[in-house]
Amino acid sequence: MTMVWGRLMGxxxxxxxxxxxxxxxxxxxxxxEQPPVLYLMVAIVGVRFFGLTRAVLRYVERLLTHDATFARITEARVAVYRDLDRIAPGGMASRRRGDLVSRVVSDVDAIQDRVLRLRGPWVVAIASSAVTIGLVGVVDLRSGLVLAATTLAAMAGVRTVVPWSVRRAGTLTARWRGDLAADVSQAVLAAPDLVAYGATDVLRRETRRSTASLEAAQRRAAVVTGLGxxxxxxxxxVAVATIAALSAxxxxxxxxxxxLAPLALVEPLSALAEAERLRPEIEGAEARLGELALAAAAITDPVDPLPLPANYDLVARDLAVGWTSTxxxxxxxxxxxxxxxGVTGPSGSGKSTLAHTLARLAEPRGGQVLLGGVDVRELAATxxxxxxxxxxxxxxxxDTTIRENLRIADPHASDAELHRALGTAGLGDFVASLADGLDTRVGERGNRLSGGERxxxxxxxxxxxxxxxxxxDEPTEHLDAEAGEALMDDLLALVPGRSVLVxxxxxxVLERVGQVVSVGGAQHDPHRIAV
Known part of the structure; x- marks a missing residue:
């Protein structure tokens, strides 16, 4: 209803x-014609009234339509996050990180453009044109018919020519914007390695290519808008000349x-040119969001999941793991x-994939994973x-505080629970020594912390x-021997309160574990060994 009122105000x-x-x-x-001034008073007051009313109504229209649109965008963005959660991590390997960010931001914003910048101008143009044509028709029928014909011709031309020109010119900037976002994201994440190997020119060329392509697409889009x-x-x-000839x-x-009636319609009709320029972009964004919504889920929950078992023994039997292949x-x-x-094996043998499968982040490609004697495929993934x-x-x-990083696991955790978890992980004394304690900011990707602290x-x-x-998975990776040993001490201290698979x-590390399973080998045939 808010949107309806907003459209009416527009x-x-x-x-x-x-x-x-x-x-x-x-x-x-x-x-x-120099009539008595009193003859002009109504028109004078009308000019002032319409001038003030237009500004007030435009403000109310923007307020109502944007309020309703932002509510829809919030729902759409939450839906995209749910889609990402549903397909992650297996369904995201083929998508670049920056492109995913572009979908969550730019493509969802396209929903706003459909409501505000595509549908809105058409509603306003059709309604205002109909009223104006009706008014001119009452004054002079022939002029009304001419105005109706030229207005319909302008609408049809803009609706047909502008989107066709956009598609023909290849001005779909969303694709290039996604590529540019992906290139920039990659550059930021890989900057230390690129500098170390002197390979910054490679990524710089790719980024310049994406920037140039986006710039060219936006330039062509401006030309198409001018055409409309x-x-x-x-x-x-044509309308002005024809009406002038018929109004003698x-x-x-x-x-x-x-x-002057045709000139009064220039503003709402010109807005249609920009709206139609955006139509292919909006449709493309909606198609990409639709593709995300239709992507197969990484994990399929049973229709009637069983309740969690009472014990938490974790067992794998003749298990085959993999993403697109075993x-x-x-x-x-x-x-x-x-x-x-413990689990060990050569690089690429499937150890991390095994971890994802045991954690119900990937489907088994064969065999069983049992939790408390129940096949995990009969339980809800969550x-x-x-x-x-x-x-x-x-x-x-x-890039936030220690408190907020921890509360990802439990948003309602108290400070006492946070300190208890930090103490269990061997970080309690360190956090207590910080001036801001739990409110200490850790920097981007935790760069204000050491590797062990992170x-x-x-x-x-x-x-x-x-x-x-x-x-x-590889808990002591990137740590020196002393830090790795201390981390393993804290990790093994969690037993027997918790089960731990390293x-x-x-x-x-493996020497600290009583039993080790080896995954892979020359024939990828795992076997169990005791250490």
């Missing part, structure tokens, strides 16, 4: 502008009104509740993840989530 604002022009035309012609406005001005010129027998004060098969492992188990937590090699640390913060977040089974190449 139409009334445009009509006030048209009335301002036509009233002014009548006033100028009538004043030239030229069609409107051409139709207006009208009263002089009415000639000014009917001749990378390891025949995996057998047993992780009783409160125990610790229920499994509430029990089985995963800490990857390069966990994300957000890893412990992620471990504390995992502990705060209340998971009973913890899967940690994935590592490090012999020092």
């Amino acid at each position: 139409v009334l604002s445009e009509l006030a502008g048209i009335a301002l022009l036509l009233t002014s035309a009548w006033l100028i012609v009538r004043a030239a 406005e030229a069609l409107v001005l051409l139709a207006t010129g 027998d009208l009263a002089p004060v009415l000639v000014g009104v009917v001749v 990378v390891a098969r025949g995996i057998e492992l047993d992780l009783p509740a409160g125990a610790v188990l 229920d499994v993840r509430s029990v089985v937590g995963y800490l990857g090699q390069d966990e994300i640390v957000f 890893q412990r913060l992620c471990l504390a977040r995992l502990v705060l989530g209340g998971h009973r089974v913890l899967i940690v 994935i590592s190449h490090s012999a020092a």
Whole structure:
């Protein structure tokens, strides 16, 4: 209903502008006849009234339509986040990170453009044109018919020619904007390596190519918009000339009104040119969002999921894992509740994929994963993840405070619970020593923390989530021997309160674990070994 009222205010604002022009035309012609000034008072007051009313109505229209549109955009953006959550991580490998950001930002904003910059101008133009044509028709039927014909011709021309020209010229800037966002994102993330290897010119060329392509597309888009406005001005010129030729027998004060009526419609009709330029962009953005919505889910929940079992023994039987193809098969492992188990194997043998599969982030490609004796495919994925937590090699640390980084796991956690989780992860004394404590900002990707502190913060977040089974992937990667040893001490201290599965190449780490499962090998045939 808010949008309906907003549209009404937009139409009334445009009509006030048209009335301002036509009233002014009548006033100028009538004043030239030098009548008593009292004859002009109504028109004088009308000019002031329409001028003020137009501004007020335009403000109210923007307020109402933007309020309704932002509510829709919020819902749309949440829907995109849900789609990303549904398809991640398996369905995102083919999409560049910057392109995904562009979809979440630019493509969702296109929904706003459809409501405000495409549909809105058409509603205003059609309504204001109909009223203006009706008014001119009452004054002079022939002039009304001419205005109707030229207005319809302008609308049809803009609706047909402008989108066709945009598609033909290839001015779909959203695609190039996505490429540019992806290039810039890649440049920021890879900057240290590129500088170290002296390879910055490669990415600089790619970014310049995307920038040049986007610039060319925007330039062509401006030309197309000008073409649409030229069609409107051409139709207006034809209407003015024709009406002027047909109005010789009208009263002089009415000639000014009917001749200037086509000019009064230039503004709403010109807005259609910009609206139609955006149409292919908006349709393309909606198609990309639709593609995201239709993407297959990485995990399929059962129709009637079983309740979580009472115990948390984690077992794999003849398990095959992989994303688009099987990378390891025949995996057998047993992780009783409160125990610790190691997993090792060559690079590329499927260890991280195994971790994703055990954490219900990827579907098994064969065999079974049992939690408490129940196949995880018979449980809701969110229920499994509430029990089985995963800490990857390069966990994300957000550019915010320690408190907010931890509360990702539990938004309602108290300070006491946060400190308890930090203490469990061996970070309690460090945070207590900081001047701002939990409110200390950690920097982008945690760059104000050392590697060990960053890893412990992620471990504390995992502990705060209340998971009973913890899967940690290369926990001592990028740490020196002393820091890695201390982290393993804190990690193993979680047992037997929690089960821990450690994935590592490090012999020092594996020596701390009582039993190790080897994944892969020359034939990718896993076997169990004791250490």
